[in-house]
Amino acid sequence: MPLNRILAVTLAFGLCATGAFAQNLRVGLQEDPDVLDPDQSRTFVGRIVYASLCDKLVDITPGLEIVPMLATGWEWSGDGLTLTMKLREGVTFHDGTPFNAAAVVANIDRSQNLPESRRKSEVKSITSTVAVDDMTVAFTVAKPDATLIAQFADRAGMMLSPTAATAAGADLGLNPVCSGPFKFKERVAQDRIVLEKYDGYYNAAAIHFDTITFLPIPDTTVRLANLRAGDLDMLERLAATDAPSVMKDSGLTLERATSLGYQGITINVGNGERANTPIGMDARVRRALSLSIDRDVINQVVFEGAFAPGNQPFPPTSPWYNAAFPVPARDVAAAKALLAEAGHADGITVEVQVANNPVQTQLMQVIQSMAAEAGIKIEITAKEFATLLKDQTAGAFNASQIGWSGRVDPDGNIHGFMTTGAGLNDAHYSNPEVDRLLDAARVSTETAKRKESYDAALAILQDEGSIIYLYHQVWIWALSNKVKGFVAYPDGMIRLQGVSF
Amino acid sequence: MLTFLGRRFLIAIPTIILISIFVFGMQKLLPGDPVLAMAGEERDPEVIAFLREKYHLNDPIAVQYFSWISNALRGDLGISLRTNQPVLELIGQKLPVTVQLATMALVIALFIGIPAGVLSAYKKGTWVDWVANIIALSGLSIPNFWLGIMLILLVSVNLGWLPASGYRPLTEDFWLSIKTMLMPAFVLGTGLAATLMRHTRSAMLGVLRSDYVRTARAKGMSEGTVLVNHALRNAMVPIVTVTTLLFGELLAGAVLTEQIFTIPGFGKLVVDAVFNRDYAVVQGIVLCTGVAFIFMNILADAAYRVLNPRMRDK
DSSP, rough: OOHHHHHHHHHHHHHTTTTTTSHHHHHHHHEEEEETTTTTOOOOOHHHHHHHHOOBBBEETTTOEEEEESSSEEETTTTTTTTEEEEETTTBTTTOOOOOOHHHHHHHHHHHHOOSSOOOOGGGTTTEEEEEETTEEEEEEOOOOOOHHHTTTTTGOOOHHHHHHHHHGGGGGGOOOOOEEEEEEEETTTEEEEEOOOOOOOTTTGOSSSSEEEOOOOOHHHHHHHHTTSSSEESSSSGGGHHHHHHTTTTTTEEEEOOOOEEEEEEEESSSGGGOOOHHOOOOHHHHHHHHHHHHHHHHHTTTOOOOOOOSOTTTTTTTTTTTTTTOOOOOHHHHHHHTTTTTTTTTEEEEEESSSSSHHHHHHHHHHHHTTTTTEEEEEEOOOOHHHHHHHHTEEEEEEEOOOOOOSHHHHHHHHHHHTTTTTTTTOHHHHHOOOOOOOOOOOOOHHHHHHHHHHHHHHHHHEEEEEEOOOOOEEEETOOOOOOOOTTOOOOOTTTOOO | OHHHHHHHHHHHHHHHHHHHHHHHHHHHHHSSSOOOOOOHOOOOOHHHHHHHHTTTSSHHHHHHHHHHHHHTTTTTTOOOTTTTBBBHHHHHHHHHHEEEEEEEEHHHHHHHHHHHHHHHHHHHTTTHHHHHHHHHHHHHHSSSSHHHHHHIIIIIIIOOOOSSSOOOOOTHHHHHHHHHHOOOOOHHHHHHHHHHOOOOOOOOHHHHSHHHHHHHHHHHHHHHHHHIIIIHHHHHHHHHHHHHHHHHHHHHHHHHHHHTOOOOHHHHHHHHHTTOOHHHHHHHHHHHHHHHHHHHHHHHHHHHHOOGGSSSSS
């Protein structure tokens, strides 16, 4: 018997003994993902599936640094107009198509030009993508864009097989072909998505499962019951109220990471008639409302202390947080004084629309009673989310309790909301100085300079901004104890490199 | 019988057309914008404009309706706005699931409801009647979602007897499929059993007082023969009516039950579709359900004729 065969047999027995055969990881998701095409999809859970299915040009660390993935190195030209990336050798897509510069060019073209693409705004700054040689690609931008690399750490940087993408067109999502550690096997809508190990993966040594089954189970209680009953190995977004009981359970482990996003109250300050209210017209009234809120109490009462109180678009743990403005303590007297100064000593009324789910409604009820003590009467209007969003875009709101899922680059959390005429600026907030600072932060590639611009903009926004930031969601995963090596990331994804039973 | 069925099918056609108009109109009355829901968090205006164009949402409603109905007649119910899968394929995937759930629930309901009803009518006023009534009332009053979660906690988490949720097709693994469906079917079935029991009881009470039952007894027949052959058979007509109407309740109940037990059936499909403003899917499902309901009623009418010779054509 040749040596390598003996080795193989021994190894096989060894694997049998440790029960490592046909390892299947079952993951409970909060919703069923939408279409599985990175260029078309838009759900958070979809991105969780991609973390196993589709590798990106770059990835992030838990500390939000950008690290190599399919690109092994990159460099900006001196004028900040060309980004050159070196690509990883020996990578193939699940259909055997080799990964190279031509594939990157085809992918960026698809993100920019597929009519159904939802990635257009993310890669808008790229004016041309050129294959310098087989393994080098150069992106040219019209003006410097510091946010571009971070875009490549998400869906815009996910590489699809050009062969499959050409053949399937807009229907690629029915059978996605990427280059990640797992390839697509089957999907039964609202039931499961099954991926199986891709043997040709360049980093196959870090992958310890043969199949991954994603099971969408929207009810948080039932999702947890499935984990406890052994029908799941891990789940994402455990309800904050269930965290204490999971921590007491000796068979389960809890992992957390503060998210990149935020929740707040957007005040209509200039979008149509409904902006003509005391709180829409006068920044002092907005500050009064902010001062009347005890963010710590909200966290304790509504979220069992599991989330992170906040007052800026970035969580206090982020390197972009402006430490000169810590989360303010509640000050009812100061809030009353501000109201009086604004000429509303008798109090004011604010109508706040909120999504009709129990948690957000409870949040607004707590704020309602806090604000009442400062003389601000809050009228809560609960709406189903699609309606809330439509009314908010149309300016048919006075104030709106809404959040943002967050982006790796700070620009994604602030530019679209606070610059004049920007797509997500439903409040129609406008200040030329803020526009200038946020535009400057976008084009500078020096971190220190960007931070200076954001700090200056945040100082203005603390004073007069249109969003009262409240808290940052914390991603909570619950895992069976047998799952080892899971690392929590602030983007809420499940990365399976290094995870095993 | 054939002319009867033919006539009923002809009458069904205008009803189905009315349903289709109703379904289409109701959808448009829903607040919220499907395109806004589809465009993603960024809400890129270019993407929004493209999607509106692609799904013909800019056309007048009448034009949208006629293009939808003419495609539907050719067997094309459109594609899901959310997952790009054809609606007909989605319905094809989900229908067997809900049919299995509904059938199992109905079997459970019939097996509990009818014997309990017969027994409590026969033993009217005794403790048996009382116990059956109390159980029936509890079955009616306990909400499905609560019973479902309690059962999951007890049977799956604590006892580990049955899977907590999920679904396996019958063809893939017969016993596992029955096992995963048992709890949801029970939850769905108990509520129906209560209704059935109440109706069976009152129908049986009426029949047991009738002359022919007394005659049958006077002839010296055994109580079993009297109950089953004479009384129950005559009490069946109202029970069949109720069972048919319960079919609607089954589908409605399936919406909640499937949500709790994460069963990928019709109910879950329609709930998700409504929340995502997935017009094509909602329209397709409601149309199919409407058609199914009409056919169930035709079947019930046919069943009356089998059960009761007096209703047959002269």
